[in-house]
Amino acid sequence: MPSPAEVSPVPTPTRSPARREQVRRSPARRPPVRPRKRGWTVRMTTTLSVVVLVAAGIGHAVITNLDDGISRIDPFKDMKNRPAAGNGMNVLLVGTDGRDRITERERRAFHLGGEPCHCTDTIMIVHISADRQRATVVSLPRDSYAEVPEHTDEATAQRRPAHPVRLNAAYAEGGPNLTVRTVEDMTHLKIDHYLEVDFISFMKTVDVLGGVRVCTTQPLKDTYTGLDLATGTHVLSGGQALQYVRSRHVDGASDLGRMQRQQRFLAALIDRATSSGVLLNPMKLRAVAQAALGAVRADQGFGTEQLLDLGQAMRNFSPRSSEFTTVPIGQMEYEVKGLGSTVKWDDAKAKALFDSLREDRPLTPREPRPKGQAKPEAPARAPAAAEVEVPPQQIPVQVENGTLTEGLGRRADDGLAAAGFRTTRQPVNAAERGVRRTVVIYDPRWDRSAKVLEAALPGSELRAVPGQGAALRVIVGTDFKEVRPVRVRTPEPKASPTPQQAVVTGDQVVCPA
Numbered sequence: 225m226p227s228p229a230e231v232s233p234v235p236t237p238t239r240s241p242a243r244r245e246q247v248r249r250s251p252a253r254r255p256p257v258r259p260r261k262r263g264w265t266v267r268m269t270t271t272l273s274v275v276v277l278v279a280a281g282i283g284h285a286v287i288t289n290l291d292d293g294i295s296r297i298d299p300f301k302d303m304k305n306r307p308a309a310g311n312g313m314n315v316l317l318v319g320t321d322g323r324d325r326i327t328e329r330e331r332r333a334f335h336l337g338g339e340p341c342h343c344t345d346t347i348m349i350v351h352i353s354a355d356r357q358r359a360t361v362v363s364l365p366r367d368s369y370a371e372v373p374e375h376t377d378e379a380t381a382q383r384r385p386a387h388p389v390r391l392n393a394a395y396a397e398g399g400p401n402l403t404v405r406t407v408e409d410m411t412h413l414k415i416d417h418y419l420e421v422d423f424i425s426f427m428k429t430v431d432v433l434g435g436v437r438v439c440t441t442q443p444l445k446d447t448y449t450g451l452d453l454a455t456g457t458h459v460l461s462g463g464q465a466l467q468y469v470r471s472r473h474v475d476g477a478s479d480l481g482r483m484q485r486q487q488r489f490l491a492a493l494i495d496r497a498t499s500s501g502v503l504l505n506p507m508k509l510r511a512v513a514q515a516a517l518g519a520v521r522a523d524q525g526f527g528t529e530q531l532l533d534l535g536q537a538m539r540n541f542s543p544r545s546s547e548f549t550t551v552p553i554g555q556m557e558y559e560v561k562g563l564g565s566t567v568k569w570d571d572a573k574a575k576a577l578f579d580s581l582r583e584d585r586p587l588t589p590r591e592p593r594p595k596g597q598a599k600p601e602a603p604a605r606a607p608a609a610a611e612v613e614v615p616p617q618q619i620p621v622q623v624e625n626g627t628l629t630e631g632l633g634r635r636a637d638d639g640l641a642a643a644g645f646r647t648t649r650q651p652v653n654a655a656e657r658g659v660r661r662t663v664v665i666y667d668p669r670w671d672r673s674a675k676v677l678e679a680a681l682p683g684s685e686l687r688a689v690p691g692q693g694a695a696l697r698v699i700v701g702t703d704f705k706e707v708r709p710v711r712v713r714t715p716e717p718k719a720s721p722t723p724q725q726a727v728v729t730g731d732q733v734v735c736p737a
Contacts, residue, residue: 299400299418310582319346363483366392369566420521427462435459439735446471487548491730546730610679611713616644623651626659626699639707659701667692
């Protein structure tokens, strides 16, 4: 068989200039397309998902079908002399205690027995900025002192004059319409849309997302709701999440503590939705939307365009894009004849807060970006500090290099010293030089100190050696990469008698990565 070099070349036929031009233009003569790298493929897939979801109209069709299933109400019926519209969009988000479709097993598991009060369990104003780059959530205590305007009582069908109530009672007396009228009178904000969520839609949404991660620096236990969380990080299912946001008896903060947990959970929910690919996947989006909207009641104007608008806005969201606060409070136990104790707002500070929403100003300072300048890439996130019980400054450590890699012991010693540990600053070679997994050798009497070192050296092995003494030994293995920072755990602050307005962004309250 002849070698390739011995094969005679096939002569190329002579072509006229016209024929050569025809061949040059022919698609068959294009050079072969080289396969792209995988990174390009991932980016292209993401881009196509967005196109499929929005530009191509499939997302519109998905949302349109869901839109047909939303229960519609008219919370703005016959409303007159309403506040002037501001910039951005204001949504009154109301959580009710409706539990008609909850199973008996769910009632027992999540302590959802008893009769519903047919009132609002949660009241929030969600402000979406005009540029759709920011969401501001303001919690309104359900026990807020309020004065409902003249209205027809839904239970008795009788006309009632204006009178004082707790804010959540407005729903029981006059439903969504009276609730909107009362909130607008108190805030002087025009409410653009109304969304009402019950227990079952809340639980289903969390479950479809695969759970939502929350963290706590102290145990949370409430016998009323059945909440029982140890210190640390937890991924909550829908029922557990409902216990978390409903609990009022886990600390001395009562309803204020509950609102803070609701804000933390909402920030975690936004983080989960925007970081899990839900908004870029039509099927996932549909499943989440079905769960979220399946038991929602909304005004007639909150339809397809608004849902798509919010969906597109949230694609650019991150935890930093959301900010949370509670209306400023002047008096926690404001006694009212016939009502008892209520929560009285600080009128001046509340006015300043709602003026900011009306004028579409962020509540937290943000660095301006010159027009036309691209958004800078986020810097690489440093490892989150592990919470520990013993200050590292109190823990003496001797580092030993258990590998053949020169300088690895020095690198570990430097890292531990930078994290605050009292290292000898003189690492030595271990007797054994083939160690794969980093080992922490400690005296059982100093087990709490050993756990601090274990937290700083993820994946390390704890090895108790009686008689080792207060000084701990770290034998560095080939698995060592870096030292994780640690910080001493501090208890969650309790609410003061008249708490000051605090504004937090989502990235300040979600669990560390």
